[in-house]
Amino acid sequence: MVNIGTRISELKLRNPTILASGILGETSGSMKRVASCGAGAIVTKSIGMKPREGYPNPTAVEIECGILNSMGLPNPGIEEFKKEIDEIDEIDIPVIGSIFGKDEKEFAFLAKKMEEYGLDAIELNLSCPHARGYGLEIGSSPDIVREVVREVKKKVSIPVFPKLSANAGDIVDIGKAAEEGGADGVVAINSLRAMKIDIHLKKPILYNRVGGYSGKGIKPVAVRCVYELSRELDIPVIGVGGVETWEDAVEYILAGACAVQIGAAVYYRGLSVFAEICEGMKRWMEENGFESIEDFRGVALK
Ligand code: SIN
Numbered sequence: 001m002v003n004i005g006t007r008i009s010e011l012k013l014r015n016p017t018i019l020a021s022g023i024l025g026e027t028s029g030s031m032k033r034v035a036s037c038g039a040g041a042i043v044t045k046s047i048g049m050k051p052r053e054g055y056p057n058p059t060a061v062e063i064e065c066g067i068l069n070s071m072g073l074p075n076p077g078i079e080e081f082k083k084e085i086d087e088i089d090e091i092d093i094p095v096i097g098s099i100f101g102k103d104e105k106e107f108a109f110l111a112k113k114m115e116e117y118g119l120d121a122i123e124l125n126l127s128c129p130h131a132r133g134y135g136l137e138i139g140s141s142p143d144i145v146r147e148v149v150r151e152v153k154k155k156v157s158i159p160v161f162p163k164l165s166a167n168a169g170d171i172v173d174i175g176k177a178a179e180e181g182g183a184d185g186v187v188a189i190n191s192l193r194a195m196k197i198d199i200h201l202k203k204p205i206l207y208n209r210v211g212g213y214s215g216k217g218i219k220p221v222a223v224r225c226v227y228e229l230s231r232e233l234d235i236p237v238i239g240v241g242g243v244e245t246w247e248d249a250v251e252y253i254l255a256g257a258c259a260v261q262i263g264a265a266v267y268y269r270g271l272s273v274f275a276e277i278c279e280g281m282k283r284w285m286e287e288n289g290f291e292s293i294e295d296f297r298g299v300a301l302k
Helices: 028-036 078-086 104-116 142-155 171-181 216-232 246-254 264-269 273-288
Strands: 006-008 011-013 017-019 041-043 060-063 066-069 095-099 121-125 160-164 186-188 192-194 211-214 237-240 259-262
Touching: 017 273, 028 041, 028 078, 066 216, 066 264, 078 095, 078 104, 095 104, 104 121, 104 142, 121 142, 142 160, 142 171, 160 171, 171 186, 171 216, 186 216, 211 216, 216 237, 216 246, 246 259, 246 273, 259 273, 264 273
Parallel strands: 017 041, 017 259, 041 095, 095 121, 121 160, 160 186, 186 237, 237 259
Antiparallel strands: 006 011, 060 066, 066 211, 192 211
């Protein structure tokens, strides 16, 4: 009998598919819908200290093999967000609170709030590829990442997962710093810094000019990062970037991931994507004689 349950630190998931941050994770209603469609866990939209409107349109555009977005971290702010969390009691899968801040104090404050609201884990969005003051200034420095994780870990007892970037420097150095800071796992990778130019208007399409590229096009980069992180770190790695099919999910797990996040594919394939990936993975495991995720996780590293 095949069991696709997985474990990320102390977090137990009934299957390895997780809703990625930024897609349907802002309201209680949308989170309930995702949970009822078979996801193993949910990551909320990234929440900051204060309400933010984000950038004017255009903030997202479909491009070759994926989506380019620069929303500008729009969110209701941590105080207002409590109302949504108060209404998700019936969700029976782990909900991971994504937070962004300008320094370790803000991250620690926000993490504590998320824990008080009853969430199951924290994802540190310290690598947004385009939000000035909240992204790569933090996520590309091993010293700052170590410090942010350390301060957050002092404040909360739920698991903490920093989301890493492949945009700058060596992701393994950043991963090691996160591990030294006490991270319970890492998420790889955030969207890639990218741009699309409208050849008729002769200028960048996005209002913010530069955005983050996600979807199928970034999968080979993300799989490489998961592979390298899994080889070098002792903590769990969660893969994200271009997971659309069960084959994609299996590839990430063979590279060492214990779970995968799904974002852009929710737009392309709808909410049935979680159940479809789980069904396909179960069939593949049966055909290959694997009874659990652990039986084939990281096999490509050997
Ligand atoms: C955004 O709100 O612009 C996206 C957030 C992110 O990529 O981290």
